[in-house]
Amino acid sequence: MLDLATLPDNAGVIICGHGSRAKIAEEEFALLAAGLRARYPGIKAEYGFLEYSAPNIHMALDKLVAQGVEQIYAVPGMLFAATHAQNDIPSVLTTYQEKHPHLSIEYGKELGLHEEMILAFQQRILEAVGLTEIPEVGALYDTMLVVVGRGTSVVEANAEAAKLTRIVTENLGFGWAETVYSGVTFPSVGRGLEMAAKLGFKKIVVAPYFLFGGRLIERIYAYVDKVAAEQPDIEFFKADYLRDQSHVIDTFALRINETINSEEKGGGLMADFKARLARGEIDVHHHHAEFQADSVDDEAHSHDHKHGQSHEHGQSHGHGQTHEHSDHDHSHGQTHAHADHDHTHSHDHGHSHDHGHGHPHSHEHGHHHAPYKHIGHPHGPRTMINDNVCCCFMGQFPQHIIDEEKANKPELPGTPTCKK
Numbered sequence: 001m002l003d004l005a006t007l008p009d010n011a012g013v014i015i016c017g018h019g020s021r022a023k024i025a026e027e028e029f030a031l032l033a034a035g036l037r038a039r040y041p042g043i044k045a046e047y048g049f050l051e052y053s054a055p056n057i058h059m060a061l062d063k064l065v066a067q068g069v070e071q072i073y074a075v076p077g078m079l080f081a082a083t084h085a086q087n088d089i090p091s092v093l094t095t096y097q098e099k100h101p102h103l104s105i106e107y108g109k110e111l112g113l114h115e116e117m118i119l120a121f122q123q124r125i126l127e128a129v130g131l132t133e134i135p136e137v138g139a140l141y142d143t144m145l146v147v148v149g150r151g152t153s154v155v156e157a158n159a160e161a162a163k164l165t166r167i168v169t170e171n172l173g174f175g176w177a178e179t180v181y182s183g184v185t186f187p188s189v190g191r192g193l194e195m196a197a198k199l200g201f202k203k204i205v206v207a208p209y210f211l212f213g214g215r216l217i218e219r220i221y222a223y224v225d226k227v228a229a230e231q232p233d234i235e236f237f238k239a240d241y242l243r244d245q246s247h248v249i250d251t252f253a254l255r256i257n258e259t260i261n262s263e264e265k266g267g268g269l270m271a272d273f274k275a276r277l278a279r280g281e282i283d284v285h286h287h288h289a290e291f292q293a294d295s296v297d298d299e300a301h302s303h304d305h306k307h308g309q310s311h312e313h314g315q316s317h318g319h320g321q322t323h324e325h326s327d328h329d330h331s332h333g334q335t336h337a338h339a340d341h342d343h344t345h346s347h348d349h350g351h352s353h354d355h356g357h358g359h360p361h362s363h364e365h366g367h368h369h370a371p372y373k374h375i376g377h378p379h380g381p382r383t384m385i386n387d388n389v390c391c392c393f394m395g396q397f398p399q400h401i402i403d404e405e406k407a408n409k410p411e412l413p414g415t416p417t418c419k420k
Helices: 023-039 057-066 083-099 115-128 155-172 189-199 215-230 246-260 268-278 399-408
Strands: 011-017 045-049 071-076 104-107 143-149 176-181 203-208 235-238 336-338 343-345 351-353 361-363
Touching (some): 011 023, 011 057, 023 246, 057 083, 083 268, 104 246, 115 155, 115 203, 115 246, 143 155, 189 203, 189 215
Parallel strands (some): 011 071, 071 104, 203 235
Antiparallel strands (some): 336 343
């Protein structure tokens, strides 16, 4: 049976990520491929991004082909199977394979709530409170756990974060636990921490379930600092995010080995993608990942993309529901906000707009995006308005919500973390 340790010379691996304008996220993603190479010397392992970071996925595939690779095993470098893992990555892989018919490309599963990922998360939590192993029953009954999920308008994805919270709480034995979210849903990080502080626990661990750093991690930690300053009698502990923790590398190895040995070639996420493609629900689109090397600028590249369905702003990019990027917010009420790319913008479907950072987008949707029904939830992201902790989420709100919050809530002093 083949696995990573016995791959032939003509086989290689690619880990596919979204990409981020935060340089740290790009650098930390690269550690995943490096971790696989260190664990399995001699394997051909590359990584690539859909957009915003280099190398893009096509460039990474080119590297494998240049090494004589003909059999490629691809996996999404993502915690859950959201839009990018389900639509964008298989679209890019399909386009590349059509241009290179001699290649065989198999596509595996997202990390998910695999046992190894749960172990990775638990280790980060234990490290935050100075422990190296699970303590005796009762040792953490005086401590509360707050898990921070990404947050999306897809109910199932939010439920996965809540499920993770329950698993970890019982495994480690915390006295109480809550799940909060950094994205469009509720409760927001700030409001959730304010509520948690009222429960009477004198020790609270805040643990972000994120793979990499970036603006969202900075925002989470900034809110911990804010609430900690308001609650000096409570000791707050900030858990680290996952990064290339050993159990994370274990999970990637397991997912790749599953892909290598899958009895159903072309199954899983790729089969689902192709089935929806055949039904006409999505298109194979030309994504940023198809740009050439000389067109990629890590910090501020210029790109135009038409939004019929080409960037999946029809059904395939989920803009009736969600557009979840690991390091930025996309909430589709009447707006379109890339919170961690410094290009908050609104679109009214059938117009072009400039984000103000060197890459205008032309949005020609020709359809209506249903508002996320809880965008105005009183304990959701609107609670961040006027806090001056972070401002790059503002474009996700209809103007009347901004006006209501500014009328009822004084603006706090300070410089938002996204502007520092």
